[in-house]
Amino acid sequence: MSSVPPNDLPTATPAAPAPSPARSPIPAPQAAPVAATAPASGRGGVVTVLLTAVAVAALASSGLLWQKLSSIQEQLARQSADSGALAIEARSMARQAEELVRETAARLSVAEARVSEVALQRSQLEELMQSLSRSRDENLVVDIESAIRLAQQQAQLTGSLDPLVAALKSADQRIERAAQPRLTPVQRAIGRDLDRLTRAAVTDTAGLLARLDELVRQVDDLPVLNAVAQAAATRRLAAAPAPQNTPPLNQGDLAWWQAALQRSWEVVRDEARGLVRVSRVDQPEAILLAPEQTFFLRENLKLKLLNARLGVLARQYESARADLAAATAALNKYFDPASRRTQNAASTLQTAQASMKAAELPRLDETLSALATAAAGR
Numbered sequence: 001m002s003s004v005p006p007n008d009l010p011t012a013t014p015a016a017p018a019p020s021p022a023r024s025p026i027p028a029p030q031a032a033p034v035a036a037t038a039p040a041s042g043r044g045g046v047v048t049v050l051l052t053a054v055a056v057a058a059l060a061s062s063g064l065l066w067q068k069l070s071s072i073q074e075q076l077a078r079q080s081a082d083s084g085a086l087a088i089e090a091r092s093m094a095r096q097a098e099e100l101v102r103e104t105a106a107r108l109s110v111a112e113a114r115v116s117e118v119a120l121q122r123s124q125l126e127e128l129m130q131s132l133s134r135s136r137d138e139n140l141v142v143d144i145e146s147a148i149r150l151a152q153q154q155a156q157l158t159g160s161l162d163p164l165v166a167a168l169k170s171a172d173q174r175i176e177r178a179a180q181p182r183l184t185p186v187q188r189a190i191g192r193d194l195d196r197l198t199r200a201a202v203t204d205t206a207g208l209l210a211r212l213d214e215l216v217r218q219v220d221d222l223p224v225l226n227a228v229a230q231a232a233a234t235r236r237l238a239a240a241p242a243p244q245n246t247p248p249l250n251q252g253d254l255a256w257w258q259a260a261l262q263r264s265w266e267v268v269r270d271e272a273r274g275l276v277r278v279s280r281v282d283q284p285e286a287i288l289l290a291p292e293q294t295f296f297l298r299e300n301l302k303l304k305l306l307n308a309r310l311g312v313l314a315r316q317y318e319s320a321r322a323d324l325a326a327a328t329a330a331l332n333k334y335f336d337p338a339s340r341r342t343q344n345a346a347s348t349l350q351t352a353q354a355s356m357k358a359a360e361l362p363r364l365d366e367t368l369s370a371l372a373t374a375a376a377g378r
Contacts, residue, residue, distance in 0.1 A: 001209075076348075143174075143176065144171040144175070144371060145371045148164075151164045161362075169194070172191070187373050188370075193364050210311045211351065212306075217347055219298050222342055224297070304324075304327040317356050324356070331346055
């Protein structure tokens with residue numbers, strides 16, 4: 001656009017005088033408006049041109065914006081379409097995943113049920129195996145214990161250690177074949193008891209019974225303490241070996257009647273000495289014992305020895321030792337201790353008592369306690 005120069009504009013005419021107030025208003029001459037509108041029309045063109053340019057620029061920018069908006073709308077529509085497709089696809093995949101999860105959950109529940117059944121069956125099978133193993137071990141322990149107790153009874157009846165040794169060896173072999181760790185203490189206890197049995201002394205029961213029978217037969221020949229004739233005979237027998245050391249008298253120096261007189265004098269002298277006896281009385285009951293009571297004394301002594309013999313046969317060693325102790329006390333109290341028969345009987349009684357002290361069979365308490373512990377499951 002171009003603007004009109006100010007020289008080309010018409011010049012302004014002088015203004016007319018002002019009308020009087022009494023007159024009606026007269027319109028202004030036409031020259032003045034021409035002069036006033038000329039600059040205004042020039043500025044309006046500039047504004048118009050500017051507005052046009054602005055409008056054109058606005059239109060261009062609006063077109064550009066509209067084009068961009070259209071492309072953005074197309075892009076958004078495309079993206080929304082893609083998003084919709086993706087959403088549809090995601091929804092379908094979500095449905096598939098949900099169905100897969102449901103199917104997987106159903107399969108998992110079935111698998112868990114089967115696993116629980118398998119675990120239950122396994123636990124039942126383990127319990128069954130343990131019960132079978134425990135019952136086998138318990139049966140083995142019970143059999144071993146019964147065999148050992150039976151062997152103890154046989155050993156008590158026979159007085160031999162062979163049944164106990166055989167039972168312990170058999171039990172050791174059975175435990176070794178079973179190969180159970182919980183029976184190891186029982187095997188160790190059996191080994192210790194076997195060692196103790198091998199070191200134990202075995203009593204000669206037959207010899208002990210023979211000695212007791214011999215004592216019973218010797219009771220009738222034992223001299224009592226108040227037997228005067230027997231005491232004198234005992235002293236004579238005790239004094240008889242003494243003259244053997246002295247030289248014998250020469251019978252040729254004496255006449256026959258002197259020798260007979262000397263023998264008669266010796267007999268009378270011995271009889272005279274036997275009429276009076278001076279001794280120390282330590283047992284008044286033995287001295288005051290009547291001759292008819294001697295029979296009952298000997299029978300009571302025999303009964304004590306026979307009771308001791310029955311105790312040995314019945315393996316009642318305590319009662320047998322008590323009977324032998326009573327027999328020893330009666331022998332020392334009522335019978336002559338200076339007699340060789342009494343001394344032999346006393347020594348035999350002491351030997352029998354010593355034999356019965358060693359006659360007790362060793363007990364298998366350690367093995368039995370180990371079997372009881374194994375049977376209790378500890």
